[in-house]
Amino acid sequence: MKRSLPPHARRLLSCAIASGLLLAGMARAEQSAGNDINPADVPEVDQAIKAKPDSQWTGWWNRSTLLGDMGGLRSALGRQGITVGLTESSEYLRNVSGGLQYGGQYQGLATLTLGLDTQRAGWWDGGSFNVSVLDIHGKPFSGQYVGSIQTASGIEADRASRLWEAWFQQQLNGERLDLKLGQQSLDQEFMVSQYGSLFMGTMFGWAAVPSADMPAGGPAYPLSGLGARLRGKIGDNITVLGGAFAGDPTRDVSQNPSDPQQLNKYGTTFSRHGGTLFIGELQYGRNLPSNGALETPRPLNGVGGLPGTYKVGFWYLNQKTPDTRWDVNGQPLALNLAGPQMHEGNYSIYAVADQTVWRPAEDSSKTLNVFARAMAAPGDRNLVSFSANAGITLTAPFAGRDNDIAGLAVGYVKVGNHQAGNDLDNGIANGNPLYPARGDETQIEATYQYQLTPWWQWQADLQYVRNVGAGASATPSDYTSTQKIPNSWVVGLKTTITF
Amino acid sequence: MKATFSPRALAAAVTTLLALSGAAHAGDTFLAGIKKHMVLTNTVPDNGDQNPYAIAVSPITAGKLKAGDVLVDNFNNAANLQGLGSTIVNYRPDSKEMTLFAQIPRTLEQCPGGVGLSTAMTVLKSGWVIVGSTPSNDGMTDTKGAGCLMVLDTNGKLVDVWSGPDINDPWGNMAVIDNGDKVTLFVSNAGFGVGSAKGTPPVVNLATVLRLDIEVPAGQPPKVLKRTVVASGFGEQADKSVFLIGPTGLVYGKDDKLYVSDALGNRISEIWDAASRDTSAGIGRTLTHDGLLLRPLALTSTPQGHLLATNGSNGKVVEIDPATGEQLAARWIDANKAQTPPGSGDLFGIAITPQGDGFYYVTDDNNNLVLAK
Numbered sequence A: 001m002k003r004s005l006p007p008h009a010r011r012l013l014s015c016a017i018a019s020g021l022l023l024a025g026m027a028r029a030e031q032s033a034g035n036d037i038n039p040a041d042v043p044e045v046d047q048a049i050k051a052k053p054d055s056q057w058t059g060w061w062n063r064s065t066l067l068g069d070m071g072g073l074r075s076a077l078g079r080q081g082i083t084v085g086l087t088e089s090s091e092y093l094r095n096v097s098g099g100l101q102y103g104g105q106y107q108g109l110a111t112l113t114l115g116l117d118t119q120r121a122g123w124w125d126g127g128s129f130n131v132s133v134l135d136i137h138g139k140p141f142s143g144q145y146v147g148s149i150q151t152a153s154g155i156e157a158d159r160a161s162r163l164w165e166a167w168f169q170q171q172l173n174g175e176r177l178d179l180k181l182g183q184q185s186l187d188q189e190f191m192v193s194q195y196g197s198l199f200m201g202t203m204f205g206w207a208a209v210p211s212a213d214m215p216a217g218g219p220a221y222p223l224s225g226l227g228a229r230l231r232g233k234i235g236d237n238i239t240v241l242g243g244a245f246a247g248d249p250t251r252d253v254s255q256n257p258s259d260p261q262q263l264n265k266y267g268t269t270f271s272r273h274g275g276t277l278f279i280g281e282l283q284y285g286r287n288l289p290s291n292g293a294l295e296t297p298r299p300l301n302g303v304g305g306l307p308g309t310y311k312v313g314f315w316y317l318n319q320k321t322p323d324t325r326w327d328v329n330g331q332p333l334a335l336n337l338a339g340p341q342m343h344e345g346n347y348s349i350y351a352v353a354d355q356t357v358w359r360p361a362e363d364s365s366k367t368l369n370v371f372a373r374a375m376a377a378p379g380d381r382n383l384v385s386f387s388a389n390a391g392i393t394l395t396a397p398f399a400g401r402d403n404d405i406a407g408l409a410v411g412y413v414k415v416g417n418h419q420a421g422n423d424l425d426n427g428i429a430n431g432n433p434l435y436p437a438r439g440d441e442t443q444i445e446a447t448y449q450y451q452l453t454p455w456w457q458w459q460a461d462l463q464y465v466r467n468v469g470a471g472a473s474a475t476p477s478d479y480t481s482t483q484k485i486p487n488s489w490v491v492g493l494k495t496t497i498t499f
Numbered sequence B: 001m002k003a004t005f006s007p008r009a010l011a012a013a014v015t016t017l018l019a020l021s022g023a024a025h026a027g028d029t030f031l032a033g034i035k036k037h038m039v040l041t042n043t044v045p046d047n048g049d050q051n052p053y054a055i056a057v058s059p060i061t062a063g064k065l066k067a068g069d070v071l072v073d074n075f076n077n078a079a080n081l082q083g084l085g086s087t088i089v090n091y092r093p094d095s096k097e098m099t100l101f102a103q104i105p106r107t108l109e110q111c112p113g114g115v116g117l118s119t120a121m122t123v124l125k126s127g128w129v130i131v132g133s134t135p136s137n138d139g140m141t142d143t144k145g146a147g148c149l150m151v152l153d154t155n156g157k158l159v160d161v162w163s164g165p166d167i168n169d170p171w172g173n174m175a176v177i178d179n180g181d182k183v184t185l186f187v188s189n190a191g192f193g194v195g196s197a198k199g200t201p202p203v204v205n206l207a208t209v210l211r212l213d214i215e216v217p218a219g220q221p222p223k224v225l226k227r228t229v230v231a232s233g234f235g236e237q238a239d240k241s242v243f244l245i246g247p248t249g250l251v252y253g254k255d256d257k258l259y260v261s262d263a264l265g266n267r268i269s270e271i272w273d274a275a276s277r278d279t280s281a282g283i284g285r286t287l288t289h290d291g292l293l294l295r296p297l298a299l300t301s302t303p304q305g306h307l308l309a310t311n312g313s314n315g316k317v318v319e320i321d322p323a324t325g326e327q328l329a330a331r332w333i334d335a336n337k338a339q340t341p342p343g344s345g346d347l348f349g350i351a352i353t354p355q356g357d358g359f360y361y362v363t364d365d366n367n368n369l370v371l372a373k
Helices: A007-030 A070-079 A208-213 A260-264 A417-429 B007-027
Strands: A082-097 A103-117 A127-138 A160-171 A177-184 A225-234 A238-246 A276-286 A308-317 A321-327 A340-343 A346-358 A367-376 A384-395 A405-415 A440-453 A456-466 A488-498 B037-042 B050-057 B070-076 B087-092 B097-103 B117-123 B129-133 B148-152 B158-162 B175-178 B182-189 B204-215 B223-239 B243-245 B250-252 B258-262 B267-271 B285-289 B296-301 B307-311 B316-321 B326-332 B347-352 B359-363 B368-372
Touching: A070 A082, A177 A238, A208 A346, A208 A367, A208 A384, A208 A405, A321 A417, A405 A417, B050 B129, B050 B359, B050 B368, B070 B117, B070 B347, B087 B117, B117 B182, B117 B347, B175 B250, B182 B250, B223 B258, B223 B267, B250 B296, B258 B296, B267 B296, B296 B347, B307 B347
Parallel strands: B050 B117, B050 B347
Antiparallel strands: A082 A103, A082 A488, A103 A127, A127 A160, A160 A177, A177 A225, A225 A238, A238 A276, A276 A308, A308 A346, A321 A340, A346 A367, A367 A384, A384 A405, A405 A440, A440 A456, A456 A488, B037 B368, B050 B070, B070 B087, B087 B097, B117 B129, B129 B148, B148 B158, B175 B182, B182 B204, B204 B223, B223 B243, B250 B258, B258 B267, B267 B285, B296 B307, B307 B316, B316 B326, B347 B359, B359 B368
């Protein structure tokens, strides 16, 4: 009888009993403490529930990964210190207004990650190996349909299956100091905005300045670079990290500057060329506790401060870098065939802030957070001399939706003054004084991330780009080469599954 | 000569004095004596069970147990589903080895809903291990059973199962008065009337603390002589993230008082005449609430008689003087920033070392047993 009831009848029975219990509880609350009803006297449906044998697919809807223990494989590997991770992100973006042309594109990214903990493997303490592989499918969207500098998607890249990261990390002084060696993607650790990572636009991840100004976009997704990174904790709230990496992850970006990913098609070039890229970052955590910190009492109902993280950093590339306007003779590059002036290296400074500004209770899932990130590079040798992102996110925006996030953000890029001058020079050189010179571009993004199950996310997205391409010419759709690309509206839908 | 003070200087002086007095106060606490935190072992056994919950230190050497061994049970299975963990592991401090102590059949017939080991676990002086089950068929409360209490011998073999209408999801760590052949055991039940975690589940004020008066005949498994609900009406609630929330920590203290951590009430309650009363004391008297507490879960007692409570909603352990209810200090023992607040949902069981010089705790985010001393 216990198991023969149809599901809806069981639900009704459960509801009826639960309601009875609730009513009993309410009635009890109205009685004096001495007349409590002993729950043992109330019929209890849970007594009738029998255990079911579990299998590979038990709790499919509720577990943290789609494949769970993979029939025992994941835990068997775990005993050897091996962790396996696989995610698939799929998205469809469509330009519905403005831009280069209307239309949409699908792009997907599968990321396979393998980790090895040396302690669990029975070797030595504090070591870990990490290898990750990317499979990028579909086609990039922004270049064909929008023409923006701040591309619409963080996974846009050439279709490929490629090695991404391959590194070894060793803790050197407990958790205070660690060294990471090997092929690394810098967007995983440097310039990261915790709250900005919600957004689909590329530049909320690896920002516009390094994307546009480092050779081939720098050692960041989908590329990575050989190097070493050292990280140290100074006190409870301050962390310093710095590293040195190969400057050009493609070996020689000049061989294919328009599509450098093709120069390192499988991620196995292991370039040590292009000079050395030095990068450093200082991180300060505000109201972020650390293990072992002792607290003295505070007033009853007292609430702790809201957490925030603040970062400042720099990068410096010691490779000679060409001027974007002037040749060696001080003449416009657009008018001469002489080679460009060369600058001693290239560099940028940046700052990132993530701060929770509202939380109704200390243990509430609902938080209102703001973030801002700005970075600058010299305008004489870079396509982008300044970029900034800022935004606001709201976690748990609706009751019962603790893992959803809503967000609104803006991204801004300013084209370097020499590059803008070069545009003017090109117009003059081509006899077209009305040829647009690039200035700046602004992107606004609104998004909502819906956690369907612990392993499955859906994300709806709306983007507006003002002054697309920083005011780039609409050529070839404009034969006069005097018009700018119209402002663009993009809608998108993304889904991410964690296997 | 008349001294003059600016208001700002006066405020600074007062602030400094308050800070110093606070620091001096914190210096008297058990937590102030803790100097380091050492990860002892990863608690995942061969079957991949996760989420270590209960900690119990063996007082006896017998069978697979050695005095001082640290038993840890697991609430989740290998797929990280709550209420399906069925293993107890044993960490031996002197050899630093972790072994499997027991693996209980998950579909135990006598246990309504089966086996999902909870924070309720103890090792008696006679060597019998008693452990609670708060089971589920899919990791959520929609399919949870009433569970049971199970008795294991010193080799980890199941010898008896206790269930019944007064047992529904024995959830919290046990308080025990162990006189060898006579044992009084307190366990909280947090499953009565708890429904689905979908939407915004209601708080149901039906959780109880059950007292079991037990006889342990020589060479025989323990027998329950009497079952008495000594406290009732605590809040309990289904939860998507942590399965359910309810009264969790129990410590038997001086003057026949039982201390109960009321997670939803964010307070510590005291039940008087706990070992002798024949009726429920309701939700008892509030010893302390809020302040440094943030969903207090497991409780233990320090050598000087202070209470230590692990917070469920952040990674702190809080020290309380049960004589006054004063919250003395808190220490971050899991500051994992991946959660909001840091360490939220990571802490459960806690147990004082036999030497009284520190405490064991588990961190659920990485399945580790940690020693703080």
